[in-house]
Amino acid sequence: MSVSSEAAPVPRRRRRKTHAADEERVHYSRWFWPSFTIPATIWLAILFILPLYTVISIAFGTVDPIFRGPLPVYEPWWWSGNQFGRVIDDSFSFYRPVYVHTFEYVIVASAICLVLSYTVAYYVARFGGKRKALLLVLLIAPFFISYLMRMLAWINLLDTQGYVNKILTFLHITPHPIDWLGGRPSTVIMGLVYGYVPYMVLPLYAFLDRIDPNLLEAGRDLGAGPARTFFRVTLPLSRPGILAALVIVSLPMFGDYYTNNLLSGSPKTTMLGNLVDEAVNSTGQGNKAAAFVLILMLLVLIPMLYYMRSTSKSLAVR
Amino acid sequence: MPRRNDLSRRDFLIRAGATAAAIPTLSAILDACTKPGQPANGSSDAFQIARPDNPVTLPMNGEPIATDTPIEQGATLEILNWSVYMWNYVIKQFISQQAGNGIKFSGITTFNNMDEGVQKLQSGKVKADVFFPTIDVLGKLVAADLLQPLNHDLIPALQHDNWAAFQNPYYDQQWRYSVPYTIYTTGIGYRRDVIHDDVIHGMDNPWSILWDPTYKGQIGVYPSYRDVMAIVLMKNGITDLNTGNPDDLATLRSDLLAMIDATDPRIAYDAAYNKLPKGNFSAVTAWSGDIVAAWGYNPPYTEKAYQNVGYWFPADRKGPIDNDLIAIPKNAEHPRLAHEFINYWISFKNAMNNFSWNGYQPPQTKANVDALTKEQGLYNKQSSSWAAATSYVGPWMPDAAVRESDFPIGYREGPLPPDVDDQWHQIWSEFQAGVS
Numbered sequence: 001m002s003v004s005s006e007a008a009p010v011p012r013r014r015r016r017k018t019h020a021a022d023e024e025r026v027h028y029s030r031w032f033w034p035s036f037t038i039p040a041t042i043w044l045a046i047l048f049i050l051p052l053y054t055v056i057s058i059a060f061g062t063v064d065p066i067f068r069g070p071l072p073v074y075e076p077w078w079w080s081g082n083q084f085g086r087v088i089d090d091s092f093s094f095y096r097p098v099y100v101h102t103f104e105y106v107i108v109a110s111a112i113c114l115v116l117s118y119t120v121a122y123y124v125a126r127f128g129g130k131r132k133a134l135l136l137v138l139l140i141a142p143f144f145i146s147y148l149m150r151m152l153a154w155i156n157l158l159d160t161q162g163y164v165n166k167i168l169t170f171l172h173i174t175p176h177p178i179d180w181l182g183g184r185p186s187t188v189i190m191g192l193v194y195g196y197v198p199y200m201v202l203p204l205y206a207f208l209d210r211i212d213p214n215l216l217e218a219g220r221d222l223g224a225g226p227a228r229t230f231f232r233v234t235l236p237l238s239r240p241g242i243l244a245a246l247v248i249v250s251l252p253m254f255g256d257y258y259t260n261n262l263l264s265g266s267p268k269t270t271m272l273g274n275l276v277d278e279a280v281n282s283t284g285q286g287n288k289a290a291a292f293v294l295i296l297m298l299l300v301l302i303p304m305l306y307y308m309r310s311t312s313k314s315l316a317v318r
Numbered sequence: 319m320p321r322r323n324d325l326s327r328r329d330f331l332i333r334a335g336a337t338a339a340a341i342p343t344l345s346a347i348l349d350a351c352t353k354p355g356q357p358a359n360g361s362s363d364a365f366q367i368a369r370p371d372n373p374v375t376l377p378m379n380g381e382p383i384a385t386d387t388p389i390e391q392g393a394t395l396e397i398l399n400w401s402v403y404m405w406n407y408v409i410k411q412f413i414s415q416q417a418g419n420g421i422k423f424s425g426i427t428t429f430n431n432m433d434e435g436v437q438k439l440q441s442g443k444v445k446a447d448v449f450f451p452t453i454d455v456l457g458k459l460v461a462a463d464l465l466q467p468l469n470h471d472l473i474p475a476l477q478h479d480n481w482a483a484f485q486n487p488y489y490d491q492q493w494r495y496s497v498p499y500t501i502y503t504t505g506i507g508y509r510r511d512v513i514h515d516d517v518i519h520g521m522d523n524p525w526s527i528l529w530d531p532t533y534k535g536q537i538g539v540y541p542s543y544r545d546v547m548a549i550v551l552m553k554n555g556i557t558d559l560n561t562g563n564p565d566d567l568a569t570l571r572s573d574l575l576a577m578i579d580a581t582d583p584r585i586a587y588d589a590a591y592n593k594l595p596k597g598n599f600s601a602v603t604a605w606s607g608d609i610v611a612a613w614g615y616n617p618p619y620t621e622k623a624y625q626n627v628g629y630w631f632p633a634d635r636k637g638p639i640d641n642d643l644i645a646i647p648k649n650a651e652h653p654r655l656a657h658e659f660i661n662y663w664i665s666f667k668n669a670m671n672n673f674s675w676n677g678y679q680p681p682q683t684k685a686n687v688d689a690l691t692k693e694q695g696l697y698n699k700q701s702s703s704w705a706a707a708t709s710y711v712g713p714w715m716p717d718a719a720v721r722e723s724d725f726p727i728g729y730r731e732g733p734l735p736p737d738v739d740d741q742w743h744q745i746w747s748e749f750q751a752g753v754s
Binding site: 065066067068069090094095097098101107159160161179181183255264265266267268269270274278281282283284285 | 364365430431432433434436437440455458462482535538541543578582583584585586596597598736739740743747748749750751752753
């Protein structure tokens with residue numbers, strides 16, 4: 001044991017030395033390595049920064065005098081804050097319940113997703129064995145069907161004459177069919193969980209699979225039981241994965257409108273995404289839609305910053 | 319020890335809270351920074367707002383095509399319309415008739431709302447030969463020079479087959495740019511097995527059924543602010559469906575929001591033609607055409623099942639009424655073909671065939687409105703193998719048939735001045751946000 005542990009660093013040092021020598025021989029321009037980022041930079045500029053600036057220009061822009069469609073104003077010195085200011089004011093008055101709903105639904109749905117995904121990902125990572133590949137394929141199977149189709153399927157299942165109610169009434173669990181689609185927050189949350197849970201399983205699996213089993217064994221060797229090992233070793237080590245997975249599912253959930261449209265439609269369950277959708281489709285409300293988009297962005301930036309801070313801290317610890 | 323630039327968790331929360339507190343102040347600052355220019359609420363100076371008591375003659379943007387213009391040979395007919403609003407069979411009959419001219423048809427370019435339709439037209443990417451606008455955008459389309467004047471000689475069917483009410487409509491005097499497509503009323507669709515005919519017809523104010531807590535969770539409304547709010551106004555006896563009166567708007571607001579607590583309504587574009595027949599709703603805001611078309615969405619597609627769907631409109635026929643239009647875009651590549659198609663489409667036989675499929679009645683002089691509840695249309699006859707072989711309009715829902723006499727006494731929804739429209743939108747936003 002001691003021989004091998006002492007012998008191991010030698011070739012590593014040698015490799016490093018050889019590699020350094022190679023680098024010394026090849027003279028790269030100072031722009032060589034940064035040039036690798038050019039494709040991604042162009043991609044970001046075209047598909048993110050420009051559209052974002054257009055959204056800002058619409059939020060602070062004006063409207064077509066005839067059709068009242070949104071007109072972006074690209075020169076910041078001509079921007080008008082009227083519409084944006086009004087949306088902010090309304091956000092603190094009658095839109096407040098919408099913000100509350102959105103946060104409630106996203107937090108609860110993300111938490112349920114986490115519990116469901118973590119247990120499944122843990123099982124596959126730790127006990128999947130030779131069936132890991134098969135289990136992973138099964139986990140991503142829902143991706144093969146479009147999100148819209150999956151949600152439409154739920155309408156048929158949850159309808160008053162749907163299979164869920166037929167089974168519940170057949171088993172006498174409920175005397176009358178339940179109106180699942182009648183504007184219930186629980187149905188919206190269920191829809192969000194169903195729609196987004198596969199997005200959480202994969203990153204969690206990737207993190208859990210990377211945990212060194214020797215660390216778990218070390219925990220047990222030090223006298224910790226299975227539960228203690230999980231809570232003191234596995235869970236802390238998978239924290240970055242949990243945060244990443246939460247970010248991946250919660251950000252699109254904040255902007256989701258279709259789940260609520262299809263599974264509820266009640267004003268009592270309106271989410272922020274629905275306000276954007278309504279404003280986009282209403283004459284003269286395009287600036288308002290852009291303002292909502294910016295507010296939504298600012299809101300989701302808070303958990304994103306928290307995630308970045310946590311990630312950078314955990315990297316610094318390593 | 320954290321680095322100097324690191325935020326502690328507490329700092330993070332404090333700063334996030336401070337940002338949230340500062341945001342309302344931001345709106346005041348932003349207001350102060352407003353640059354003069356086109357205000358965000360737009361302007362209606364560019365076009366006249368038409369009302370039945372204020373008819374509008376739209377300005378001529380050029381001259382109509384000459385009567386002797388030949389039909390464009392080998393052209394592909396381009397149609398820009400709402401989806402599921404035209405029966406392909408009737409279009410294909412036209413194409414067959416035009417086989418000698420080599421006319422082709424590849425499909426309808428559709429839009430989901432009028433803004434989208436106008437945008438497609440404005441962008442120039444869609445070079446439609448015929449377009450189906452609503453009355454509220456007609457004046458705007460002309461002001462933006464997006465439509466071309468019609469040659470009346472090439473559309474004789476308007477005079478021969480269509481109601482006198484549309485020979486000189488208030489929104490387009492001398493029908494310079496448009497012909498009528500379909501006519502419809504806005505009323506209450508209901509499940510007759512839940513709400514019996516005599517119950518709703520016996521109510522002092524049947525509009526108020528949408529607020530009846532008996533049907534809590536069973537009420538559906540369109541995602542169309544004008545139509546839903548028109549019903550709120552009707553319930554309160556306010557017949558100006560374009561009102562900007564502060565008292566009317568206050569009533570409108572309080573009563574619309576009261577609906578949320580009373581019946582917890584759901585917003586669905588297919589409330590009338592799909593969710594009502596399927597039993598998801600017991601009462602809905604409904605266009606008469608949607609209710610007539612509901613037989614196609616009514617499992618198990620038998621007439622008996624369809625008889626569960628009813629339609630109420632005031633017996634004195636004083637209620638919201640409207641019509642859609644057909645026009646030719648300025649950039650149409652085949653304007654002569656477009657005239658030919660419009661003439662074909664609004665002629666008696668073809669208009670009625672299309673009605674039998676889409677449920678939306680055309681204003682046809684030769685159609686006996688009383689007989690609509692007895693006679694079967696072409697599609698009703700063809701579809702008997704899988705759907706209810708009923709008449710044009712179900713005999714149990716005569717209220718859904720529209721009469722020419724309804725138009726002078728009915729109430730029209732017209733375009734709103736931008737400031738009034740903003741107030742309407744504000745109320746609708748509160749409703750959408752679930753304020754009660």
